[in-house]
Amino acid sequence: MRRLLDLLPQPADEVVQLGGPYRPWLVRYGGRAAIIRASDLERLRRLGFSADLAMSSIEWLHDFLRDLSGTGFAAPAPVDDLRGTSVVSADGAIWELLTFVPGRSVDWVECAMRRAGDLLARFHDASLRTRPRPQRPGALPMSDCRPLDPRAATARTQLEAELADIRAGLSGVVHGDATQANVVLDGDDYRLVDFALGYEESLVFDIAAALWRNGRADPNSVTYDPRRVETFVRGYHDVRRLDANDDRRIVACMMARGLQLQQRLELRGGVDDTVMQRLMSIERQQSDLCEAIASAIS
Known part of the structure; x- marks a missing residue:
């Protein structure tokens, strides 16, 4: 971290980690606040990423976030204060510097879900206004998700x-994890944060990926x-108006999100039977x- 902070144009006044391991840091320097993210290269290798592939993947994301910023959609944007760039490799990790999006966590209440759905739709409108781009290096689209667990076969x-x-x-480019955990409330404005899982995918998948968590009976529920x-x-x-058959598509994509999470879990040798x-x-x-989705779009 010290080597990274030395790249900033002014000394850091404050550095605070926002949670536990692998969580980002809030850094204040020269009168501004920014977010530092670190991606451990050894952890990424277990997911099949070489150092070069990991760097290309994160550079792809920053290129998209710059375009997204140009649409006026409020989201983290790259900050080129690491000696003229927003991404560097040092000390066994890839470090990113992004704008800080203020706000508090959204409560686990049903009334917040409608606003969160509205937010995701507005993000999709903005995403579709960005430049076309190839698939993100190292992405795991749903068509490639084939976990080994036999229970996933159906x-x-x-x-x-x-x-x-x-x-x-x-x-288009999806958020990939637009759940309540990645939405903050700033006054009366809902904001999306943590675009680390963004890649090119069907937009209905992004709705389903959000519902993977948001649709649970409670945060820890498996139903x-x-x-x-x-x-x-x-x-x-x-x-954003959905089609009559999107109920079936969204539920299929909820299954796809589970397949995606299970495959990543297997790649890194993790254990989490709740997936x-x-x-x-x-x-x-x-x-x-x-039936519930059909009712929403009827």
């Missing part, structure tokens, strides 16, 4: 049956609350979830 089969229909819809799902999708639909428990809950609840 969901993978269902996803394959829906993929062509899903791909026929709009695609889903159709009413919360309906509320979030209704907020999205208020801004498969939630995936199997979506399989069991898919009729109720489709």
